Structures are given as C-alpha cells and as structure tokens.
Amino acid sequence: MLLGVIADDFTGASDIANTLAKGLPGEGGLRTVQYLGIPHGKAEPDVEAGVIALKSRSIEAAAAVEQSLAALRWLLGQDCEQIVFKYCSTFDSTPQGNIGPVAEALARALDVKGVVVCPAFPGAGRTVYQGHLFVKDRLLNESGLQNHPLNPMTDADIRRWLRLQTTGGVGHVDIATVREGPASIKAALRKQDNTLVIVDAITDDDLVAIGRAVASCRLVTGGSGIAISLAANFIGRGLAAGTGAAVIGMDGPEAILAGSCSGATREQVDIHRKDHPALAIDVAGVLDGSVTAADLTSFLLANRGRAPLVYSSGTPGEVQAVQARFGRETVAAALDGLFASTARELVKAGIRRLVVAGGETSGAVVSALDLGALTIGAEIDPGVPVLLSGGDEPVALALKSGNFGAPDFFTKALERLAGR
Incomplete structure (x- = not known):
C-alpha cells in the first residue's frame, strides 16, 4: 500500500476515496x-490506497486520538509511504477538538513538523483565503454551519480555531506563496517551527500545487481536495499504474435514509418528496418509543420500486427546539440507533441499493451493516462515489455528506448505483 488515509467519518472517507481513485484528468x-x-x-x-473510515468526528477528543493512532499503526504496518488525515471541508469541530488533537498526535507519532492543514474543496464551494474558510461567498460562520447540530462552526478563522484545540502555534502559508508553485510552498513549509500550518487554496490548481509540494511529506491533513494530485505523485514515480475507479453497479430494491439537517439535504428532500413516497420522522415519537425502526422499514419496503425516502431533516429552529427538550446527545443517539436498525432490517429484507445522507447517519448505518471493505466506483456528484460491498449478497451504497450533492441527488444516486 502506498498511501493511507484516516478519515473522521464515513462520508468523508468515501469523498477522499473517490478523489484518490479518480486522480487527475488523463493520469x-x-x-x-x-x-x-x-x-x-x-x-x-x-490495494494502492487504503482509506480507514472512523466515526470519530464528534466523540471525545481523547477517544478520537486513540482511534486515529490505532488506524495509523495499521496503515504503517501496510508500508504506507504517506498518511492523510481527512476531515470535513467545513472543518466540523468544536473548540475542544477533534481536528487539532488528532493532527498533533499523528504528527508526534510520525515525528514531523510543518504539516499542511487545508480543508479547501473548491468544487463544493469551500476555499481558504488568509487563513479563513469560506463556503462559496460566505465566511464559514455566516454560511449556515454556525447552526450545525453537533459541531457549530462560529469562527471562520481556522488558525484561531486550531489554536483553541492545540498545544502549539499554528502557521500560515498565504495564497501568494501558493501561486508561486510547489517549490515555494515546500520551502515555506520547511521554514515552519509550528507543527500545523494553514495553507490557503482557492482553486483546484492551488490544491494541485500543494499536492505536488507535499509529495515527500509523511503526513498531510485536509478535506478531500488536498488529495487531488497525491495519486499523480505515485504514478509519476512509476509506483502505480493509474487504473482509477472500478466500473460497478448493483440493481435491485432501493431505499433512501436522510438524517442530515443541512440546507442542501433539506432542499434534496423537498424536491424528492414531490414525486416519490416520503416519510418524515417524528423525533419526539422516536424518543417516547411510538416511532420505531419497524415503522420506517414497513414504509420503505411497501414502496419498493418508487425510490422511497425517510428523513429526519429539520430546520435549524426545529432541531434546536428538539435538542432543548431532550438533549443534543440523547437525540443524536436515538436517531443513529433508529437509522442503524432500519438499515439492518432493509438489507435483511433484500434491499440492494441504499442512499444515506448525513455523516453521522452514514456512520451509524454502515457500522450496523458491518459490510467490510468497499470497492470505489464512479462519482455520482463531486465527493460522492458509488460504493459496493463484497460477499454473496453485495449492497451498493451512496454515502452523502449533508452539504454535498445536486438538488436531484437522490434519484440520480439510485440510477448510478444500478450502473445506469
């Protein structure tokens, strides 16, 4: 194995796996x-690149560090030359962690400094300028992410955010240096006394330049965009042939589970339910036991062939009201358990195409299904590939981060999962 990735959630793992399998155009x-x-x-x-999907984004920082170091030990045991710590392109974390503590722990374990921190993903509107993270034309903390139910992002200055999470200083390489090319970026990183260094990136070309600059670095951190040219580094050295994503598809009964409350997912839900069966989950009913996985499963199986959807996606106000009533952790755990149980019953009943929206929801679902290693297929929308499990009864999956995907993502994903 040439390259190993430690991803802090399951949709993020799919995102960067897609980037590595796709590589640069023509290469x-x-x-x-x-x-x-x-x-x-x-x-x-x-296997040339192995992506380990953890569910460590929203757990206690110490536990996230422990899991990430265990993943690092396994990857080093596969002789990986380079390690990538992958987190969300909206830098989902809190002042207590987990991005900073995990990145620092990995850097200490590998004995490296001047480690790139770059969550930019221009294809999805995430850019870094002067150390600040933007979502399209808005600062991160004005983009709606300040209302995230688990990791509200209230500061776009990710240098300042990281300093709250880490024990050392945080460096910065500005866009002017990035535009001078890989040699200048590499020189700027080598001068750093800081362990972690924010690197500006506004376009994919910036990310390609950063990727070229870190070709010999043991550790890199960022969103999936940081991996745009990492495959090309190995291909250029003759260590990989540049095969790309597998051609896969699995037709059969289908279901959609949406647990994200992001604006993008809410729009996708609104569009999909106009022409397809859809069931909104009563979260209070889940908490008092009147809404169960059996109810969701029954609805989805009764509507097989019609792209049925169940969703818990609510507006920020609705989410805050439920959390205030029952407690944030209680609500999250209940919904995770509900989606996990529903997914198990669906697959047991013969569902073979499953679309899941939301990082936490995806983590709960795939953990419950215990599908093992997943083969990476074609891209559905930027950052979301087709995934196929092994075994005698394979399942085709699309695991979508809440903010990803076009408005018609759900119907498009089901078609791509079928190989159409």
Missing part, C-alpha cells in the same frame, strides 16, 4: 479501498 488514480473501521489482518496486495 488516472490509485486502486483504492475503503475500510469501515480498522481492518483485521493485512490488506490485499493490489
């Missing part, structure tokens, strides 16, 4: 496999 990517948790035993010998 191809790496043979990439996504692992749901830390694997047991050795990787298959033909």
Whole structure:
C-alpha cells in the first residue's frame, strides 16, 4: 500500500476515496479501498490506497486520538509511504477538538513538523483565503454551519480555531506563496517551527500545487481536495499504474435514509418528496418509543420500486427546539440507533441499493451493516462515489455528506448505483 488515509467519518472517507481513485484528468488514480473501521489482518496486495473510515468526528477528543493512532499503526504496518488525515471541508469541530488533537498526535507519532492543514474543496464551494474558510461567498460562520447540530462552526478563522484545540502555534502559508508553485510552498513549509500550518487554496490548481509540494511529506491533513494530485505523485514515480475507479453497479430494491439537517439535504428532500413516497420522522415519537425502526422499514419496503425516502431533516429552529427538550446527545443517539436498525432490517429484507445522507447517519448505518471493505466506483456528484460491498449478497451504497450533492441527488444516486 502506498498511501493511507484516516478519515473522521464515513462520508468523508468515501469523498477522499473517490478523489484518490479518480486522480487527475488523463493520469488516472490509485486502486483504492475503503475500510469501515480498522481492518483485521493485512490488506490485499493490489490495494494502492487504503482509506480507514472512523466515526470519530464528534466523540471525545481523547477517544478520537486513540482511534486515529490505532488506524495509523495499521496503515504503517501496510508500508504506507504517506498518511492523510481527512476531515470535513467545513472543518466540523468544536473548540475542544477533534481536528487539532488528532493532527498533533499523528504528527508526534510520525515525528514531523510543518504539516499542511487545508480543508479547501473548491468544487463544493469551500476555499481558504488568509487563513479563513469560506463556503462559496460566505465566511464559514455566516454560511449556515454556525447552526450545525453537533459541531457549530462560529469562527471562520481556522488558525484561531486550531489554536483553541492545540498545544502549539499554528502557521500560515498565504495564497501568494501558493501561486508561486510547489517549490515555494515546500520551502515555506520547511521554514515552519509550528507543527500545523494553514495553507490557503482557492482553486483546484492551488490544491494541485500543494499536492505536488507535499509529495515527500509523511503526513498531510485536509478535506478531500488536498488529495487531488497525491495519486499523480505515485504514478509519476512509476509506483502505480493509474487504473482509477472500478466500473460497478448493483440493481435491485432501493431505499433512501436522510438524517442530515443541512440546507442542501433539506432542499434534496423537498424536491424528492414531490414525486416519490416520503416519510418524515417524528423525533419526539422516536424518543417516547411510538416511532420505531419497524415503522420506517414497513414504509420503505411497501414502496419498493418508487425510490422511497425517510428523513429526519429539520430546520435549524426545529432541531434546536428538539435538542432543548431532550438533549443534543440523547437525540443524536436515538436517531443513529433508529437509522442503524432500519438499515439492518432493509438489507435483511433484500434491499440492494441504499442512499444515506448525513455523516453521522452514514456512520451509524454502515457500522450496523458491518459490510467490510468497499470497492470505489464512479462519482455520482463531486465527493460522492458509488460504493459496493463484497460477499454473496453485495449492497451498493451512496454515502452523502449533508452539504454535498445536486438538488436531484437522490434519484440520480439510485440510477448510478444500478450502473445506469
């Protein structure tokens, strides 16, 4: 294995696995496999990039560090030359962690400094300028992410945010240096006494330049955009052939589970339910036991062939009201459990195409299904590939981060999962 990725959630893992498998246009990517948790035993010998999906974004920082270091040990055991710590392009975290503590712990374990921190993903409207993170034309804390139910982002200055999470200083490489090219970026990183360094990026070309500059770095951190040219580094050295994503598809009964409350997912839900069966989850009913996984499963199975959807996506006001009544952690745990149980019953009943919206929801679902390694297929929308499990009864999956995907994502995803 050439490159190993530690991702802090399951949709983020799919996102960067897609980037590595796709590679740069005309050059191809790496043979990439996504692992749901830390694997047991050795990787298959033909795997060039291994992406370990953890569910560590919103847990206690100490536990996130412990899980990430365990993932690092496994990847180093596969002889990986380079490690990437992948987090959300909207830098989802709190002043207590977990991005800073995990990044610092990985850097200490690998004994490196001047580690790139770059959540930019221009294709999805995320850019970094003067150390500030933007979502399209809005500062992060004015983009709606300040209302995130688990990790509200109230400051767009990610240098300042990281300083709250870390023990050392945080450096910065500005866009002017990035535009001078890989040699200048590399020189600026080498001068750093700081462990972590925010690097500006506004376009994909900026990310390509950063990727070229870190070709020999043991550790890189960022959103999936940081990996745009990492595959090309290995292909250029003759260590990989540039095969790219597999051609896969699985037709069969379908279901959609949406647990994200992001603006993008709410729009997707509104569009989809106009022409397809859709069931809104009564969160209070989930908490008092009157709404169960059996109810969701029954609705979805009764509407097979019609792209049925169940969703808990609410407006920021609705989410805050429910959290105030029951408690944030209680609500999150109840919904995770509900979606996990529903997914298990669906697959047991023969569902073979499953679309899941929301990072926490996706993590709960795939953990419950215990599907093992996933093969990376074609891209559905930027950052969201087709995934296919192994075994005698494979399941095709689309795991969508809340803010990703076009307005018609749900119907498009089901078609792509079927290979159409």
